[in-house]
Amino acid sequence: MSTRQDARASVSSPPPITWVLVAKEFGSLLGRAFFLAAVVGLLLTAAAVALPAPVREGQPALAPEKMPSGSFLMRRAKGEPWAQAPTLATEVSFRVAGVVARASVRQRFRNGSGDWVEGVYVFPLPETAAVDHLQMRVGERTIEGQIREREQAKAEYQQARDEGRKASLVEQERPNIFTTSVANLGPGEELVVEIEFQQTLAFDEGEVRLRFPLVVGPRYIPGQQLLEGIQGLGWSPDTSDVPDASRITPPLLPPGEAPRDPVRQDREAAAGPAGGARGGNPVAIEVELDAGFPVEALKSRYHAILSEQKGEGRYAVRLRDELAPADRDFELAWTPRPGTMPRGALFREERAGATYALVTLFPPVGPAVEAARLPREVVFVIDTSGSMQGLSIQQARNALALAIERLGPGDRFNVIQFNSTTEMLWDEARSATPENRHAARSWVEGLRANGGTEMAAALEAALVGSDEPGLVRQVVFLTDGSVGNENQLFGIIRQRLGDTRLFTVGIGSAPNGHFMTKAAEFGHGTFTYIGDLREVGEKMARLFAVLESPVLTGIEMTWPQGVAVEAWPTRIPDLYLGEPVVVSVRLSGPADQVAVSGRRGSEAWTTAMSVAGGRRGPGAAVLWARRKIESLLDSLREGADPVAVRNEVVALGLEHHLVTKHTSLVAVDVTPSRPGDAELSSGALPTNLPHGWSHTGVFGELPQTATEAPLHALVSLIALLAAAALWMADRTWRAGDRS
Amino acid sequence: MTTRVGLASSRTAVRVSGWSVLLAFAAWHGGRAAWIEAKAHLAQALIRRAWRQESAGAGDKRPWPWADTHPVARLIVPGRGVDTFVLAGASGRTLAFGPGHLEGTPLPGARGNAVISGHRDTHFAFLRRLERGDQVEVEGRDGRRHRFVVSSTRVVDRSDLRVVADAGDTRLTLVTCYPFDAIRPGGPLRYVVVARHADG
Numbered sequence: 001m002s003t004r005q006d007a008r009a010s011v012s013s014p015p016p017i018t019w020v021l022v023a024k025e026f027g028s029l030l031g032r033a034f035f036l037a038a039v040v041g042l043l044l045t046a047a048a049v050a051l052p053a054p055v056r057e058g059q060p061a062l063a064p065e066k067m068p069s070g071s072f073l074m075r076r077a078k079g080e081p082w083a084q085a086p087t088l089a090t091e092v093s094f095r096v097a098g099v100v101a102r103a104s105v106r107q108r109f110r111n112g113s114g115d116w117v118e119g120v121y122v123f124p125l126p127e128t129a130a131v132d133h134l135q136m137r138v139g140e141r142t143i144e145g146q147i148r149e150r151e152q153a154k155a156e157y158q159q160a161r162d163e164g165r166k167a168s169l170v171e172q173e174r175p176n177i178f179t180t181s182v183a184n185l186g187p188g189e190e191l192v193v194e195i196e197f198q199q200t201l202a203f204d205e206g207e208v209r210l211r212f213p214l215v216v217g218p219r220y221i222p223g224q225q226l227l228e229g230i231q232g233l234g235w236s237p238d239t240s241d242v243p244d245a246s247r248i249t250p251p252l253l254p255p256g257e258a259p260r261d262p263v264r265q266d267r268e269a270a271a272g273p274a275g276g277a278r279g280g281n282p283v284a285i286e287v288e289l290d291a292g293f294p295v296e297a298l299k300s301r302y303h304a305i306l307s308e309q310k311g312e313g314r315y316a317v318r319l320r321d322e323l324a325p326a327d328r329d330f331e332l333a334w335t336p337r338p339g340t341m342p343r344g345a346l347f348r349e350e351r352a353g354a355t356y357a358l359v360t361l362f363p364p365v366g367p368a369v370e371a372a373r374l375p376r377e378v379v380f381v382i383d384t385s386g387s388m389q390g391l392s393i394q395q396a397r398n399a400l401a402l403a404i405e406r407l408g409p410g411d412r413f414n415v416i417q418f419n420s421t422t423e424m425l426w427d428e429a430r431s432a433t434p435e436n437r438h439a440a441r442s443w444v445e446g447l448r449a450n451g452g453t454e455m456a457a458a459l460e461a462a463l464v465g466s467d468e469p470g471l472v473r474q475v476v477f478l479t480d481g482s483v484g485n486e487n488q489l490f491g492i493i494r495q496r497l498g499d500t501r502l503f504t505v506g507i508g509s510a511p512n513g514h515f516m517t518k519a520a521e522f523g524h525g526t527f528t529y530i531g532d533l534r535e536v537g538e539k540m541a542r543l544f545a546v547l548e549s550p551v552l553t554g555i556e557m558t559w560p561q562g563v564a565v566e567a568w569p570t571r572i573p574d575l576y577l578g579e580p581v582v583v584s585v586r587l588s589g590p591a592d593q594v595a596v597s598g599r600r601g602s603e604a605w606t607t608a609m610s611v612a613g614g615r616r617g618p619g620a621a622v623l624w625a626r627r628k629i630e631s632l633l634d635s636l637r638e639g640a641d642p643v644a645v646r647n648e649v650v651a652l653g654l655e656h657h658l659v660t661k662h663t664s665l666v667a668v669d670v671t672p673s674r675p676g677d678a679e680l681s682s683g684a685l686p687t688n689l690p691h692g693w694s695h696t697g698v699f700g701e702l703p704q705t706a707t708e709a710p711l712h713a714l715v716s717l718i719a720l721l722a723a724a725a726l727w728m729a730d731r732t733w734r735a736g737d738r739s
Numbered sequence: 740m741t742t743r744v745g746l747a748s749s750r751t752a753v754r755v756s757g758w759s760v761l762l763a764f765a766a767w768h769g770g771r772a773a774w775i776e777a778k779a780h781l782a783q784a785l786i787r788r789a790w791r792q793e794s795a796g797a798g799d800k801r802p803w804p805w806a807d808t809h810p811v812a813r814l815i816v817p818g819r820g821v822d823t824f825v826l827a828g829a830s831g832r833t834l835a836f837g838p839g840h841l842e843g844t845p846l847p848g849a850r851g852n853a854v855i856s857g858h859r860d861t862h863f864a865f866l867r868r869l870e871r872g873d874q875v876e877v878e879g880r881d882g883r884r885h886r887f888v889v890s891s892t893r894v895v896d897r898s899d900l901r902v903v904a905d906a907g908d909t910r911l912t913l914v915t916c917y918p919f920d921a922i923r924p925g926g927p928l929r930y931v932v933v934a935r936h937a938d939g
Contacts, residue, residue, distance in 0.1 A: 154907060179904065386832060387807050420805065451805050482807065482828070702897045703829040703839070703856045706916040706924035707779075710860055712772035714922055719765035723758055730754050 347617020
């Protein structure tokens with residue numbers, strides 16, 4: 001009895017030592033619970049792994065060894081060489097005129113398998129690329145590709161394929177995605193397919209850059225892209241060079257280390273005499289360069305080159321090592337001699353009685369450039385709708401904070417956020433004092449993404465249609481552009497723009513590139529794409545360096561009287577530091593010269609360029625056609641008659657030999673090569689990526705399609721089991737206490 | 740003796756708090772799982788309503804006022820109890836409520852490759868049971884039903900975008916994550932079901 005009383009007494013005033021014991025006991029209990037949870041977890045995981053096995057047996061297609069070829073999984077899982085893939089070697093030659101490059105890419109396809117095969121290769125090209133030539137070489141014979149209406153080309157190709165003849169077909173799937181199909185490639189046979197395309201080059205940090213990605217290896221390319229935005233594919237417009245080189249460029253390897261390119265091993269194994277020269281994947285590159293201005297420096301970043309000067313700004317360049325190993329991207333860059341004034345270059349091409357001219361205005365470069373900084377009024381508009389949730393809004397906030405930080409003391413600014421409703425930071429723009437900047441930054445910090453995307457009201461609030469001379473008004477629009485009413489928004493931009501310039505910044509993994517490119521075009525601005533959180537700083541800095549320094553505004557071109565002129569773009573954008581202006585023109589007859597005028601701050605600026613004396617520029621016509629087709633297709637969005645547009649596009653495609661949405665190039669061999677009794681295995685062939693063109697880099701990945709529900713359910717179950725185990729253990733202990 | 744009884748009572752405290760912690764943990768995670776499942780199922784009811792209005796000619800109809808998507812098709816697998824509504828776009832937000840139609844691909848039944856993706860653990864869990872020759876039906880907004888016949892199933896890397904390329908025919912491509920029983924989301928593999936249009 002006395003012990004019981006003692007016990008009661010001790011409950012009312014527990015000795016301090018108890019808490020240490022409590023802690024110890026709790027720790028040990030937790031340890032036990034954790035142990036139990038771990039055991040249960042292991043058991044469950046084992047069950048989860050073991051359970052699906054019978055199901056897989058019931059579906060033979062899922063077993064890795066029975067996977068149909070055509071999936072990357074099979075090869076990777078089994079570590080097999082790519083012996084079955086048709087391999088290729090590549091020769092590339094460029095002819096550069098100003099900021100336009102004509103590229104000819106010759107690819108050698110080799111069928112290493114024992115079957116007759118058909119391969120389809122999907123490859124991205126820069127959004128400005130125009131494919132206009134296809135040639136197929138089989139042994140000694142050369143077959144020229146013919147331009148046809150798309151359906152007809154396809155029918156011809158299919159017929160040839162079914163009749164056992166060799167055939168090749170180049171089609172445009174989207175503005176920047178092309179496919180090459182090759183039919184009836186016999187066992188061990190080689191086929192050379194040559195395509196020519198044309199692209200506009202990037203002018204960046206005072207240099208023009210020609211870049212050709214050479215390393216294939218989509219699995220090593222970092223970064224995540226969702227496919228959602230495939231329609232717009234706005235990767236390239238900001239550079240108009242290789243679509244966002246940073247994304248499609250695998251990390252460069254330290255010298256001396258072998259590239260981790262799985263394709264290479266196979267090439268080494270299978271290339272044979274065709275290209276075994278130097279460890280596989282051989283590439284030869286030639287560049288014929290006419291810069292259009294005096295060149296200060298010409299350099300190749302990663303490859304040793306031989307260059308020979310042919311005249312003022314003209315060079316012949318080739319790789320020093322023929323058949324260089326393709327473990328680095330090829331990048332050739334040249335810089336103009338420093339100057340303080342904008343410079344113009346004109347290339348012309350005669351075709352079928354018409355003159356096509358390519359007029360390029362280069363901004364001044366060099367240390368002497370101190371563009372008179374005009375005071376600006378900048379309105380930032382940030383999309384805080386639900387689709388921006390997650391990383392996108394984070395990126396947008398970071399970008400905005402950086403932008404506000406860069407404002408000069410003479411600038412004025414305001415911030416507008418919109419989701420279902422529009423909210424302005426201040427009623428009107430305020431000057432960028434440290435206090436105002438600070439206030440804006442903390443306001444931005446608190447922005448959260450939720451609700452719908454009602455963009456119209458925000459655009460109307462930002463574009464007030466004012467025309468204030470002496471003040472540069474810029475609207476920077478940060479959004480993922482997931483809107484449905486694009487046409488209405490374009491209408492608002494056109495009506496209310498006035499003297500304002502609209503710059504769109506694409507945020508998130510899958511921005512609607514089309515909307516933002518077009519919005520910037522209507523808004524006389526540019527489109528910047530930020531795909532990766534790490535790029536925010538760099539990309540915004542570049543955009544703002546440009547925004548801070550308009551060089552030439554209100555540009556106009558005056559052509560001689562009596563000549564019918566069709567120019568693209570129809571509205572000439574402003575010239576900023578770091579971004580040339582490129583205009584394509586078709587003239588109905590000969591013309592002497594063109595006068596170009598604009599405003600430099602408050603001064604007028606004019607220059608005259610000789611057309612007759614302009615340099616010959618191959619591809620001026622194709623570029624013009626490509627741009628016209630683009631604007632024709634755009635007019636569909638404004639309610640143009642689809643039939644009329646289609647007919648016009650077909651006519652232009654046929655005239656200029658151009659692969660478009662409605663025209664394709666097809667090359668068909670006349671004599672059958674596949675014996676009638678041999679089967680053509682189609683589609684199932686593992687297609688090797690064409691050299692330097694990777695899927696992931698340009699248009700992303702298949703969507704993410706799993707939830708965290710099973711994970712949560714499992715964790716919940718484990719916790720419940722642990723609680724049950726604890727309860728049982730406790731009962732045992734209590735029974736022990738009682739005895 | 741004092742210590743022993745003190746220990747017993749402190750053990751009660753530990754017991755209770757240990758249970759509370761574990762039960763709260765279990766409840767939270769269970770709740771998350773249930774919420775994901777509930778969203779996936781309840782949303783479909785709202786989407787069905789929006790679909791009826793769309794079918795009656797109401798144009799794009801948001802299933803709930805703050806939705807940034809709308810139903811574009813109805814996916815039916817006869818004999819497997821699958822009847823679900825496909826939403827526009829395939830972003831993570833959309834897929835929580837229903838399978839999503841990949842922007843930039845044609846609508847099912849139109850010429851080209853219509854791509855629909857869905858979560859492997861909710862709306863598209865049935866994909867694992869689809870076999871070659873199975874029928875999949877898609878109803879468009881105009882009320883027309885297109886019949887597709889499964890022609891192949893395979894597993895690809897998520898970077899393998901050939902599966903969404905236009906193959907020149909009229910087909911339906913259903914994409915979900917693989918393996919189906921993985922506990923963690925975010926794996927690199929995708930399970931792809933290709934179904935060809937029954938009329939060509």
